[in-house]
Amino acid sequence: MHMGHEGVRMFPSTSLTLGNEARATPLDDLENVVALYQPRVFRFLLATLRDRDAAETLTQETFLRAWSARVSFREDCSLATWLIRIALNLARDHTRTGRFRFWKRVSASAVDVADVAASVPAHDRSAEAQLIAQQQVAGIWATVAGLSARQRSIFLLRFLEEMEIPEIATVTGLPLGTVKSHLYRALAVIRAQHNSASGATARSSTPRNATMRKAATKEMQ
Amino acid sequence: MTPQLTTQPGLADSAPGETHLTGEQFGELMARPAESAGAELALAEAHLLVCEQCAAELASLREAICLFREASSTYADEELRRRPSWILPERRSFSRSLVPAYWVAAAAMFMTALFPLQVLRRHSVAPAPAAVSSVAASDADRDAQSDEALLEDVNSEISRSVPASMQALADPSDDETAVNSETSVATSNQRKD
DSSP, rough: OOOOTTTTSSOOOGOOOTTTTTEEEEEGGGHHHHHHHHHHHHHHHHHHHBHHHHHHHHHHHHHHHHTTTTTGGOOOSHHHHHHHHHHHHHHHHHHHHHHHHHHHHHOTTTTOHHHHHHHHHOOOOOOOHHHHHHHHHHHHHHHHHSSSSHHHHHHHHHHSSSHHHHHHHHHTOOOHHHHHHHHHHHHHHHHHHHHHHHHHHHHGGGGHHHHHHHHHHHHOO | OOOOEEETTTTTTSSTEEEEHHHHHHHHHHSSSSGGGGGGGGGHHHHHHHHHHHHHHHHHHHHHHHHHHHHHHHHHOOOOOHHHOOOEEEEEEEOOGGGHHHHHHHHHHHHHHHHHHHHHHHHHOOOHHHHHHHHHHHHHHHHHHHHHHHHHHHHHHHHHSOGGHHHHHOTTTTTHHHHHHHHHHHHHHHOOO
């Protein structure tokens, strides 16, 4: 895992004194926790908010909230799940404000789809294959932006953070069936976009998929 | 969930009666890791073996989402690397070894706050009556004595018939005065010589 922040010195473990009455928590060594989970939290928030400054601010806020509430961490889920849950709640609160919608339109730190698409690792693809891959990524990125907040969160948790569905249910606080339902609807939209973009199949125009897209669009609205 | 494949007669490139995966099955296959597909997806898995179209579509979408994950991760990592380091103040813990120092400082502050009050109180409260009377009596006695001495001097001067400065002229027979006059005459004669 890369950690390009050599200067990150938040709350050094050497200066922490929790007191005799406080029980030990995984958050005690916050420097290591940040080093381990900061890229993941930042990535999730960046894909959710599509704003670099907001993602960084909320990433810091996530760790500060986690530190403040470390005593309430009961270890009934993994630390990563707990942190992502905090990040998701912060992102939800952030996007509810009208200020976010305004700044989303004018923000200079908004993520450019082309920059994300250009980040596709080349591996050993040909130039043509690389271009197709970039187009596919740009298409999915743009489609994910059009999903409803709940569908987007669940899609990102499953396919960006690679969480299992029960874990997603824990993070979102939704029943398993609801999580699956949102995920399948999101996938239906992504699949339709992917098929129409690649032109590989004509099934995206079938009545069944049209119905699914309609349902997903309704959910988005 | 009952596995069920659908017939999609509307497909342009499919033969009549050809069956494909339902949207839910597609979603199930996408959402679950390939190795963890359960028995309920056995039919869908079996279908993928015989239907190249569904298999290709599933593989294509999986690859696209995989690319999406790779690109998003790479972009976020690079962006994070470009960001300035977090600069947050270090949190200092309350050290028990410094407790006496804190008490001393608190006591010093308390005394500092108390000092002006003491001074104010000293100025506002009247001194003891006995001390005041003794000081006043001593001052009055001193003044009275000096006044009496002055009056006695004046009285003695007034009571004299001849003032002290004219005493020599008033009684020439006085020995001391005579000697003095002779001496003064002799001195004047010497000056003349």
